Amino acid sequence: MLKLSNIQTFYGNIRALKGVSMEISEGEIITLIGANGAGKTTTLMSVSGIAPPRFGEIHFMGEAIHTMSPDRIVSLGICHVPEGRRIFPYLTVMENLDMGAFLRNDKENIEKDMEYIFTLFPILADRRNQAGGTLSGGEQQMLAISRALMARPRLLMMDEPSLGLAPIIVRRIFDIIQQINIENKTTIFLVEQNANLALKVAHRGYVMENGRITLTDSAENLLSNEAVKKAYLGL
Ligand code: ATP
Numbered sequence: 001m002l003k004l005s006n007i008q009t010f011y012g013n014i015r016a017l018k019g020v021s022m023e024i025s026e027g028e029i030i031t032l033i034g035a036n037g038a039g040k041t042t043t044l045m046s047v048s049g050i051a052p053p054r055f056g057e058i059h060f061m062g063e064a065i066h067t068m069s070p071d072r073i074v075s076l077g078i079c080h081v082p083e084g085r086r087i088f089p090y091l092t093v094m095e096n097l098d099m100g101a102f103l104r105n106d107k108e109n110i111e112k113d114m115e116y117i118f119t120l121f122p123i124l125a126d127r128r129n130q131a132g133g134t135l136s137g138g139e140q141q142m143l144a145i146s147r148a149l150m151a152r153p154r155l156l157m158m159d160e161p162s163l164g165l166a167p168i169i170v171r172r173i174f175d176i177i178q179q180i181n182i183e184n185k186t187t188i189f190l191v192e193q194n195a196n197l198a199l200k201v202a203h204r205g206y207v208m209e210n211g212r213i214t215l216t217d218s219a220e221n222l223l224s225n226e227a228v229k230k231a232y233l234g235l
Contacts, residue, residue, distance in 0.1 A: 001026040001187055002047065002155060007056030007066070009039075009046045016042040017053065018211040024155070029181050029188040031198040031219070033232055034208035040191040041083060043208070044157050047189075048080040049073045060155070075103055077154035083163060083191075085144040089133025093124050096132050096143055100150030110150070117146045120176050138169035145173070149180065156180070157189040162197060170194070174201050195232035199223045207232070 002024040009017040016039050024030045032040050045051035047058055049070035058066040065073050087096050097117065101110045118125035121142040127135060132143055141161055148156055161177070162170040178201050180186050192198035199205055199219040207215040207228065215228070222228050 001028075001061060002189070003057075003059045004043070004047070005057045005059070007046055007053035007058060009042050009051050009053045011042075011051070016051075016211055017046065019056070020046075020208075020211070020213055022206055022213065022216075024187060024189060026154075026187055027181070027185055028204065029177070029190060029202045031190045031192055031195075031202040031205045032208055033192060033195040033198060033205060035231075036193075038208040039211040040208055041159055042211075044080060044082075044159055044189070044191055047073075047157060048078060050080075074151070077152075079148040079151050079153035079156050081144050081148045081156070081158045081161065083159040085137075085140045087132040087135075087140050087143050087147065089131060091132055093128045093130055093132060093135070093143060096147050097150050100147035103151060113150055113152070117149060120179065121146060138165045138173075141165060141169075141173060142176075145176070149184075149186075152184075153186060155187045155189060157191075159191045160193060161190070162192060162194045170197065177201055195228070196223075196234075 004020055004022045006019045006021050007017055008015060008019055020043060032043060034040050042051055046053050049068055053066055057064060060076055097114055104110060123139055124142055124146060135143060161173050174197055177188060181188050190198055199222050202219040205219050205222045206213050
C-alpha cells in the first residue's frame, strides 16, 4: 500500500533522513521506533507531504506521492495525527469532528461515523458541545484520532499518541488503535517512543537510528530481540 524507496529528507542543510526504505501492506499495523531525533516524525511528514523528500520516491497504492501537495495526499486517503494533537481549540468537539469530514460528500454516512466514534470514545459524546481546547490531554488525543477517522482514511499515521498521557488513557487509546484496524481494516503507521506498547499492538516494526532504518522484523521478534530490549524496552 505504501512504499518508501531510499528517501532522503532535509531541513536546510541538515539531512534528517539518510536513505529510508519501508513497505506497508494494506491492513497492517506498522510501528516505527527509535530514540529522540532519530527521524521518526520526519518520516511521517515526508509521507504526508509536509517535509517532502529531496531524493527517493514514495508510492501509495501504486501512485507516486512524493511530489504531491499535502492536501492532495490527504485526498488520496492518508491522514496524519501529528504529535501534540493540534485540534481546533475554539471549535466544539462536534465541530472538530465535522472538520475531519470536510472532504467527504456522503453526508448521510457522516452522522453514522460520528455515532461510531462516540461508541469508541463515550467521553467525547458527553463533551460534544464543549470547546476542544478545554478538554484534558487524553481527551484531546482521542479527539485528534477521531477527527482523523472522520475522513475515513485508508492509511492512518499517528505520531506519539501516548505522549504525556496517563497509563490508563494510553491503554485505552492503544486498544482503540487495534479495534480501528480490525473493524475498519484501516492500515496504521504508528510512531512511538513507547516501544514496548507499540510492538504489542503492531504486526511488524522498523527500528530507526540517526536517519536510517537499522532493523525490521515482526513485532514479536523485535520484542524478544536482545539489542532492541536493551536499547528501547529498558530491559
Ligand atoms: P522525537 O522522538 O524526539 O520526536 P524523531 O525521531 O521524531 O524524534 P525528528 O523530529 O524527525 O526525530 O528529527 C530528526 C532530526 O531532524 C533531528 O536531528 C532534528 O533536530 C532535525 N529536525 C527536525 N525538525 C527540524 C526543523 N524544522 N529544522 C531543522 N532540523 C529539524
